[in-house]
Amino acid sequence: xxxxxxxxxxxxxxxxxxxxxxxxxxxxxxxxxxxxxxxxxxxxxxxxxxxxxxxxxxxxxxxxxxxxxxxxxxxxxxxxxxxxxxxxxxxxxxxxxxxxxxxxxxxxxxxx
Amino acid sequence: xxxxxxxxxxxxxxxxxxxxxxxxxxxxxxxxxxxxxxxxxxxxxxxxxxxxxxxxxxxxxxxxxxxxxxxxxxxxxxxxxxxxxxxxxxxxxxxxxxxxxxxxxxxxxxx
Numbered sequence: 001x002x003x004x005x006x007x008x009x010x011x012x013x014x015x016x017x018x019x020x021x022x023x024x025x026x027x028x029x030x031x032x033x034x035x036x037x038x039x040x041x042x043x044x045x046x047x048x049x050x051x052x053x054x055x056x057x058x059x060x061x062x063x064x065x066x067x068x069x070x071x072x073x074x075x076x077x078x079x080x081x082x083x084x085x086x087x088x089x090x091x092x093x094x095x096x097x098x099x100x101x102x103x104x105x106x107x108x109x110x111x112x
Numbered sequence: 113x114x115x116x117x118x119x120x121x122x123x124x125x126x127x128x129x130x131x132x133x134x135x136x137x138x139x140x141x142x143x144x145x146x147x148x149x150x151x152x153x154x155x156x157x158x159x160x161x162x163x164x165x166x167x168x169x170x171x172x173x174x175x176x177x178x179x180x181x182x183x184x185x186x187x188x189x190x191x192x193x194x195x196x197x198x199x200x201x202x203x204x205x206x207x208x209x210x211x212x213x214x215x216x217x218x219x220x221x222x223x
Contacts, residue, residue: 043213
């Protein structure tokens, strides 16, 4: 099992460019999450998906869109990147409620 | 809106000492999680606490949950350098899968 995988690992964008961060899990988990981590801010929830076909906003959804393509994949899209979106992005999944989350290795994004 | 507060945010301590990290949250919840993050790495699960009074222990770490006080503690006994990391608590307030993290406690244990 690869667990939770994220691509790319690193990315540099210019302001206004768009990109999609990919996340996939091979553990047959129902729930998937996107967080961003900034120094001194902990992890902040961007969007989450409790099951295939559903998505919900988290704490900081502005400037992002998500797609739960199927049970395995949950992508995060930045339509017009801004320097404030420079961060480390983590994807996570978990099988059911009452379970811990499993995290991917992260994507380090820099927006110039 | 749920707020999750950790104290302290930074802790430097000597090996062999005991200390406690606190996690307070603002709304009712009986599901709380603790994670560890090493520098430049991802997060790994430490404890899952699912009821009032729950206590879990692993090595020198012990976590507890008091849902009435909306408080969880992570106690470190006889700290060793290998426990240096950032520790996060996370709270699940409702039954809709939303999970909110605290800002983390950066623990630095001096040899």
